[in-house]
Amino acid sequence: MKSRIVIKCGGSTMDQLPPEFFQTIAQIQAKGAELIIVHGGGPAINARLKQLNIEPQFADGLRVTCAQTIEVVEMVLAGTINKQLVRALLSAGASALGISGMDGRMLVARQTAQPIGLVGEIEQVNPEPIFHALSGGYIPVIAPLGLTALADQALNLNADTAAGAIAARIRAEKLLMITDVPGILQVRNGEKQRLAHTNPIEIERMISTGEIHGGMIPKVRAACSALGQGVKEVVICQGTTADLLAAAAGNPVGTSITAETPITGGAKR
Numbered sequence: 001m002k003s004r005i006v007i008k009c010g011g012s013t014m015d016q017l018p019p020e021f022f023q024t025i026a027q028i029q030a031k032g033a034e035l036i037i038v039h040g041g042g043p044a045i046n047a048r049l050k051q052l053n054i055e056p057q058f059a060d061g062l063r064v065t066c067a068q069t070i071e072v073v074e075m076v077l078a079g080t081i082n083k084q085l086v087r088a089l090l091s092a093g094a095s096a097l098g099i100s101g102m103d104g105r106m107l108v109a110r111q112t113a114q115p116i117g118l119v120g121e122i123e124q125v126n127p128e129p130i131f132h133a134l135s136g137g138y139i140p141v142i143a144p145l146g147l148t149a150l151a152d153q154a155l156n157l158n159a160d161t162a163a164g165a166i167a168a169r170i171r172a173e174k175l176l177m178i179t180d181v182p183g184i185l186q187v188r189n190g191e192k193q194r195l196a197h198t199n200p201i202e203i204e205r206m207i208s209t210g211e212i213h214g215g216m217i218p219k220v221r222a223a224c225s226a227l228g229q230g231v232k233e234v235v236i237c238q239g240t241t242a243d244l245l246a247a248a249a250g251n252p253v254g255t256s257i258t259a260e261t262p263i264t265g266g267a268k269r
Ligand SMILES: Nc1ncnc2c1ncn2[C@@H]1O[C@H](COP(=O)(O)OP(=O)(O)O)[C@@H](O)[C@H]1O
Pocket: 009, 010, 011, 012, 013, 040, 042, 178, 179, 180, 181, 183, 184, 185, 186, 211, 212, 213, 214, 215, 216, 217
């Protein structure tokens, strides 16, 4: 069976991903892996909102999304960022097809109970649009937007959560989260060091002590949820060629999160 990998590209990395990143993705696709990209775009949404004199607002890491904001979110995620990634992939020689979670009713969501407007919690992932793209030889490039089941209202979704839910639903063996740090960092002997391997129990402890905070929280929560639903490994790393190739080959890179605790200090594979 082909290896199936979901790659989440964080909004924090969007302007920094070099052509080699996309060329490496094209190489991995050419070797026969099934790749699915889910992208964020938080910083680009903030910049566009500021141009419109709207101050971005967040509650627990989620964007407070009013009717005017969802229009900007849709425009930036499904438009600007999605097409920027598709163009970069095509230029690198990969076959890519840009869609949003609304297309084909892929991501069905309900409005979150928190009073933060048009933000969704995923209720159901319909994988058919993804499978159609994969069987046509395309990398689906997915913007994190959902639709409500009854009213077809567009909802803003956190991209980490969307990537985790998709990885679980399509039984991806691996979820790769590309971000702007080399992995989960922990202060040891006064220095920030990358954790080579961790697990959901240790992650909960690090959230409670504040060692994991901000944008890393939705990432690790999505990782733990995906592991609980059958994804074997989640890797948090940067988008260098070396990182990407190592992760695709199953070699240690960034922070590897698996459900079980390693017996020794190294990553268990
Ligand atoms: N323990 C930690 N290790 C690494 N990064 C952390 C940690 N806790 C919080 N962070 C923050 O999480 C950020 C990554 O999340 P975020 O900015 O949302 O990225 P993305 O746009 O890639 O999803 C890092 O830049 C860092 O500031």
